[in-house]
Amino acid sequence: MRQLQLILLPLLLCACAQFPELDASQSPGVAGAAFPALVPIxxxxxxxxxxxxxxxxxxxxxxxxxxxxxxxxxxxxxxxAQTRSRMRRGVSDPF
Incomplete structure (x- = not known):
């Protein structure tokens, strides 16, 4: 039973993730637009x-x-280049 809890806990925590606001990505007028007509394939x-x-x-x-x-x-x-040369010199030991 303990093993099952250890497996389910990460899955439940993933379910609490914040998702981006998808409504904000809509073009203006999409919310009020009519649905397209359904036609046979x-x-x-x-x-x-x-x-x-x-x-x-x-x-x-x-x-x-x-x-x-x-x-x-x-x-x-x-x-x-300047940062790269500084990185090549390395870090001096403070002690």
Missing amino acids: ESLLDGAAPRATPEMRAGVDGRVAGLRARAARLSGPVVD
Whole structure:
């Protein structure tokens, strides 16, 4: 019985975790929007393939450029040269 309690305790503690506010991530107007119509899956599969509009493509291209720029900024060294040389000197023994 004691072993079972030791197994269940961490699981119960995980259930007490705080989750991020998902409602805050909604776009404005989503809460009051009507639900989409439910349609048979066959009508979705038999229909034409969706096409991106030029406006959608421009938005995606803008996000791609932003993510590539961010990746380029993050690809530099993590520790600058001055800090790296200080780290190589090490820590002096205070005693």
